[in-house]
Amino acid sequence: MPHARRQRDAIFANEADGSDPRFVHYTSAENALNIIKTKRLWMRNATCMADYLEVQHGFAILTKFFSDKPRLDAFTTALDQSAPGAAMEAINLFNGWWNNIRDNTYIASISEHRTSEDFHGRLSMWRAFGNASSARVGLVFRVPNFSSAAIALGLMFSPVAYLTEAETHGVIDESIKNFQTSAEFLRGIDRQMIVNYVFTMLVAGVTCLKHEGFHEEREWRAIYSPQRLPSQFVDHSTEVVGGVPQIVYKIPLDGAVSPVLAELDLAAMFDRLIIGPSPYPLAMYEAFKETLTASGVTDAGNKIFASLIPIRS
Numbered sequence: 001m002p003h004a005r006r007q008r009d010a011i012f013a014n015e016a017d018g019s020d021p022r023f024v025h026y027t028s029a030e031n032a033l034n035i036i037k038t039k040r041l042w043m044r045n046a047t048c049m050a051d052y053l054e055v056q057h058g059f060a061i062l063t064k065f066f067s068d069k070p071r072l073d074a075f076t077t078a079l080d081q082s083a084p085g086a087a088m089e090a091i092n093l094f095n096g097w098w099n100n101i102r103d104n105t106y107i108a109s110i111s112e113h114r115t116s117e118d119f120h121g122r123l124s125m126w127r128a129f130g131n132a133s134s135a136r137v138g139l140v141f142r143v144p145n146f147s148s149a150a151i152a153l154g155l156m157f158s159p160v161a162y163l164t165e166a167e168t169h170g171v172i173d174e175s176i177k178n179f180q181t182s183a184e185f186l187r188g189i190d191r192q193m194i195v196n197y198v199f200t201m202l203v204a205g206v207t208c209l210k211h212e213g214f215h216e217e218r219e220w221r222a223i224y225s226p227q228r229l230p231s232q233f234v235d236h237s238t239e240v241v242g243g244v245p246q247i248v249y250k251i252p253l254d255g256a257v258s259p260v261l262a263e264l265d266l267a268a269m270f271d272r273l274i275i276g277p278s279p280y281p282l283a284m285y286e287a288f289k290e291t292l293t294a295s296g297v298t299d300a301g302n303k304i305f306a307s308l309i310p311i312r313s
Contacts, residue, residue, distance in 0.1 A: 001201050001205075008159060020143055021143065022112075022141065022271050023110040023113055023143050024110060024111050024113040024139065026125040026138050028134050028136055029134065029135035029137045029284060032273070033288070035139065036288070036295050037291055037294075039254035041222075043107055044248055045106055045246060046106070047103065048241070055105065058205050061168045061205075062168075062205050062206060065172055071169075076088055078176045079179045081179075082183045082186035082187045091202070093195065094202040101225070102206075104227055107222070107223055109220075110222075111218050111219055112218040118274075119305050120307040121307045123311070124217075125217070126311070135278045136276030136278070137273060137275055137276060138273070138274040138276065139270075140274065141266075142271050147263050147264060149262070149263045150264070152233060152261065154224060154230060154231035155224055155251070156203075156223040158204055158220065159208065160209070160217070160220065161210070162211070162212045162214055163209065163212065168205075175201070236249045236250065253266040253269070266295055266296070266297075267297045270292070270297050275306040277307055277308075285301075288300075289304060
């Protein structure tokens with residue numbers, strides 16, 4: 001996944017002081033309050049996301065590539081020199097899981113946060129997330145690069161790629177070249193591990209590829225597959241979201257659940273809260289200050305900011 005690796009390296013290299021980079025979750029004030037109180041971040045089924053072509057978009061692009069026999073042969077041949085049959089085994093494994101990936105993948109979305117957005121947030125995101133008539137909030141967190149907590153939660157944390165079909169195919173071609181140039185190294189890797197990595201590459205390809213028109217979102221995703229990689233720490237419940245009854249899975253941002261999750265505790269990661277354009281910033285400030293303090297955030301009052309972008313709430 002060379003494109004995703006470049007995205008990851010870039011954002012984690014941007015912090016000159018070595019601190020973890022910041023991400024923001026734009027949502028309604030009601031949802032934000034619930035996240036802070038419960039220390040749980042909901043993951044919704046990919047079929048219920050705002051982009052109605054979620055998962056299907058990436059699948060169509062990958063299918064077009066692997067349906068072209070010369071391209072398929074190039075992919076499998078390049079890996080066969082290191083792990084004979086591993087590529088086709090991974091592709092067949094993916095095909096066997098496809099219906100489950102399409103119907104039972106759960107996603108929580110966050111966005112890259114920049115210093116220029118510290119006080120006012122991002123206008124396009126205020127417009128896009130949360131009902132226009134409701135109060136909106138941006139929750140900003142510092143997220144570690146690699147975390148044993150994410151492994152314990154069974155989560156894949158990955159940037160979204162906003163690539164055209166041609167660009168996506170180009171990334172797969174780049175992977176083929178990497179297989180070839182790294183053949184000697186790959187021969188020293190356990191064959192089943194290679195199968196698993198190629199399978200993960202294909203899963204990421206369908207779950208983290210979006211139409212290029214969404215690029216301003218700068219989205220990253222926490223992805224959960226309850227039937228393929230279940231975690232004892234992730235609970236689920238049936239909720240009504242936007243009038244639609246649906247199952248949601250909940251990421252525990254709570255070190256009290258288990259010491260292994262301490263690194264992803266809400267209070268440990270919390271950086272700031274931005275109140276979106278609203279006629280009630282003072283009331284919201286007091287409410288969030290009290291709730292954040294109760295959740296273990298120190299000096300909460302100095303970590304809450306009100307956006308002054310002059311748009312109607």
